Amino acid sequence: MEIKNKWMCFGSGFLLMFASHCVRAEAPGAKIPGAETSSVTSASPGSAPPAPATPASSSAPATPAPIGSSPPVETAPAGSSPPIAPAAATPAPAPVPSASGPNVMTSAKPLVSPTVWPELLLPSTPPGNASAGQAKSQVCAACHGPDGNSTVPAWPKIAGQSDLYLVKSLIEYRKGDKGNRFEPSMFAMVQNLSDQDIADLAAYFASQTMSPGTVPASLVSLGEKIYRGGNLATGVPACAACHGAEGEGNNLAKFPRLSGQHPDYTLDQLKKFKAKMRKDDPNGIMQDISQRLSDEEMKAVSSYVSGLH
Ligand code: HEC
Numbered sequence: 001m002e003i004k005n006k007w008m009c010f011g012s013g014f015l016l017m018f019a020s021h022c023v024r025a026e027a028p029g030a031k032i033p034g035a036e037t038s039s040v041t042s043a044s045p046g047s048a049p050p051a052p053a054t055p056a057s058s059s060a061p062a063t064p065a066p067i068g069s070s071p072p073v074e075t076a077p078a079g080s081s082p083p084i085a086p087a088a089a090t091p092a093p094a095p096v097p098s099a100s101g102p103n104v105m106t107s108a109k110p111l112v113s114p115t116v117w118p119e120l121l122l123p124s125t126p127p128g129n130a131s132a133g134q135a136k137s138q139v140c141a142a143c144h145g146p147d148g149n150s151t152v153p154a155w156p157k158i159a160g161q162s163d164l165y166l167v168k169s170l171i172e173y174r175k176g177d178k179g180n181r182f183e184p185s186m187f188a189m190v191q192n193l194s195d196q197d198i199a200d201l202a203a204y205f206a207s208q209t210m211s212p213g214t215v216p217a218s219l220v221s222l223g224e225k226i227y228r229g230g231n232l233a234t235g236v237p238a239c240a241a242c243h244g245a246e247g248e249g250n251n252l253a254k255f256p257r258l259s260g261q262h263p264d265y266t267l268d269q270l271k272k273f274k275a276k277m278r279k280d281d282p283n284g285i286m287q288d289i290s291q292r293l294s295d296e297e298m299k300a301v302s303s304y305v306s307g308l309h
């Protein structure tokens with residue numbers, strides 16, 4: 001991995017998160033997903049030890065890189081240098097209410113502090129109950145699968161997705177065409193749900209495990225380059241800076257999990273951000289990034305994250 005993108009400069013503590021990752025790459029021409037997969041593991045320069053899943057403060061230095069020189073997200077002028085600088089994290093837990101259901105991502109270190117990013121404090125929903133959510137999830141199963149692992153590429157997997165991101169997304173869909181993520185089929189599904197229903201459903205799906213996908217071997221190289229290093233020439237930041245070294249997302253920051261997701265869905269969402277049909281991303285982050293991605297880069301990175309784990 002070459003570190004030539006400014007976005008990588010979050011300090012050594014942050015870089016430790018990049019130490020280790022794997023990709024399920026399909027052999028060229030493999031017909032059956034998963035039948036001929038290989039795991040590609042790479043390590044960051046400096047052979048830093050892999051960061052453990054425990055809060056990063058235990059092994060990674062807690063001192064974030066100084067960020068005083070980069071302006072906060074809101075003031076970064078579009079078109080100049082990398083558009084959004086996620087504030088280097090203070091490891092202090094953000095005062096965000098978390099649902100009671102188990103979540104695979106709650107151990108992730110928050111990258112953004114709520115004082116920098118006030119949206120993190122909103123919305124406040126009641127704590128979710130995963131078993132109540134399971135009982136309410138039958139209607140969702142038709143498309144997303146009983147455990148949230150949809151088998152249809154156009155319907156996203158929601159198993160193991162970030163709890164708070166699920167809550168946020170469902171609330172946004174519920175606003176219908178007045179909201180920032182209008183999609184008729186999802187609007188129909190959630191328009192009559194209460195906040196409690198939404199919290200319960202999110203707790204249930206977040207407690208499931210997203211099934212891994214694979215990436216065609218021919219797309220690994222470009223996908224990995226964009227995911228880990230971005231594209232300095234066009235101002236694309238490294239996706240890993242927000243979505244995590246393994247695409248696991250960040251629950252407190254509501255950065256969604258990308259790892260394992262259907263490539264068709266991921267690509268479709270990037271196109272929707274680019275066309276500004278989807279505009280629920282704070283500060284237009286994903287709209288901005290998607291504008292800067294070429295079609296080829298979009299396709300490669302969408303496939304890459306599917307096999308990343
Ligand atoms: C008729 C099929 C269908 C049903 C039933 C359905 N969904 Fe969806 N769901 C979709 C589609 C299609 C999308 C992608 C929409 C878009 O492009 O924004 C989606 C998107 C989502 C997302 C956003 C995922 C992400 O990664 O951003 C969530 C969360 C979600 N659905 C939850 C649910 C829940 C909870 C239920 C049950 C109450 C449900 N869905 C029922 C088709 C369905």
Ligand code: HEC
Binds near residue numbers: 258302
């Ligand atoms: C500065 C942080 C940041 C960076 C860097 C970033 N993202 Fe995102 N991304 C977000 C946030 C925040 C969201 C959630 C937006 C929302 O709430 O609708 C998101 C959402 C997404 C989604 C929608 C996921 C879903 O389930 O619907 C995709 C796909 C995505 N990002 C891909 C990428 C790719 C590819 C890159 C690198 C080229 C990237 N992101 C870089 C912050 C970031």
